[in-house]
Amino acid sequence: MYHTLDLHFQNLNHAIAAFLIETEGGPVIVESGPYSTFPSMEKGLADHGYKVSDVKHVLLSHIHFDHAGAAWAFAEQGATVYLHPFGADHMHDPTKLVASATMIYGDQMDTLWGKMEGIPKKKLRTVAHEEVLEIGGESFRALHTPGHAKHHIAWHWKDTIFTGDVAGVKIEGGPVVPPCPPPDINLEDWLHSIDLVLSKNPNKLALTHFGEEINPNIHMKELKEILKDWSLWIKDKWEAGMSNEEITPEFMSYTAQQLRDRGVSENGVKQYEAANPSWMSVAGLVRYWKKKQI
Template identity: 85%
Template sequence: MYHTLDLHFQNYEHAIAAFVIETDDGPVLIESGPYSTFPSLEQGLNNLGYKVGDVKHVLLSHIHFDHAGAAWAFAEKGAKIYLHPFGHDHMHDPSKLVASATMIYGDQMDVLWGEMKGIPKKNLKVMDHDDAIEIGGHSFRALHTPGHAKHHIAWHWKDTIFTGDVAGVKIEGGPVVPPCPPPDINLEDWIHSIDLVLSKNPNRLVLTHYGEEINPNIHMKELKEILSDWGQWIKTKWQEGLNNDEITPLFMKYTEQQLRDRGVSDHGLKQYEAANPSWMSVAGLVRYWKKKQG
């Protein structure tokens, strides 16, 4: 049994989640969300009968702000933060993360993500591929799953895998779509990671964006198809000589129609865009094709 905490990112339901597993050593938190949603996270914990200080273990899928931005607030209370080795230095000193994000988001940084503080090294616990930790009678195994990000971990618990972003974004029964942000989106790695996840034969996938998927093979097949579709669509526009600013509105129109064709409502479109901004996938996939060519 696990609990899903809706973090109500930008006042949207089902855009970003965190998850709680109750153990003999207190609650284990998977994902922290951004610090901007910390009040929702704290309320979710309170609803389960816990305080922030009760959380001694936080498992991060990766270090992007929407998944890890509030981890420092738990570390300040003494929690251990488990993460990929590539994320260690950035979480200890997030100045480069903040600087690069500020170049993108400008004066929206605080509204979107909130404060980001460094985490002492003693609180950071790196997990190599296939490492397992035992917490309060529960085992959590780290699966290195690059593709969306090189510092990505999917967490295997019992017959369930908490997928971070490797299983894409799927909101309220809509279609699955792949978040493809810069700087290290890699389609080949992502396909390999999908196959790795499926090789564990999970009964369910749990997506940070958003919720439970009980047909992993069908879900991942659809993700592979849309990942290829988006990748080839962006490649064609880029090869035609269009720049990111020119591609983005065309891509938004293209993907909006895909979602509408699958029955996604106007409100659903806003939820998808909040969880997976179109411009980010354009930037990531154009960068990917440039690197491939170079």
């Protein structure tokens, strides 16, 4: 059994999760969340009888701020952070990562994500595809699953796969949607990664955004369909000569209506937008189509 910790990002329920697995060797955390939500992380751990310093192992799906922004704070308290080889340099020295994000988020950086500091190399442990970590009597298999990000890992534990973003965003029983940020969205890789996850025959998917999915095959089929729908919708607008700034409000309206048509409340629409901002998917998918054209 694992515990889902709601990190209450932007004071919203069910936007960003972390996961706590209790082992014979102490607690293992999957996803650190951003540092802005660290008080919620501390409370979640305390609710299960742990302190941050009790956590010696943090497994990251990838290095985007909403998944990895607080990893340094665990490392500072003695944890080893496990991640994809492509992400290690950026976590050791996040200068470029922070600079790139600051160009996008500006003066919202601290409010959204909080600070991000470097992690000593001795506290970073890269893992190969299909490598198995043995921690406290439990086995965690790393599945390299690019598509959303080239440095993405889904973690397979028992009958559950902690999917990061490869299985999309699904909040409170609503439809699944794909987060498509720049710079390295790759639809072909993503579809292959979906098939890889399903090939492991999991009974459950644990989504960072948000919670447990008990019908993996149906979920992933719907994700493939909406990934195609969104990518082609944005391709049409881009090929018509629209800029990202022009596409974004139309895309926001288009996807919000998709959610409403599936019974999502107005508050739910806000939760989806917080977990998966429309401008981000526009930027990522336009970049994908531009690269395809080259």
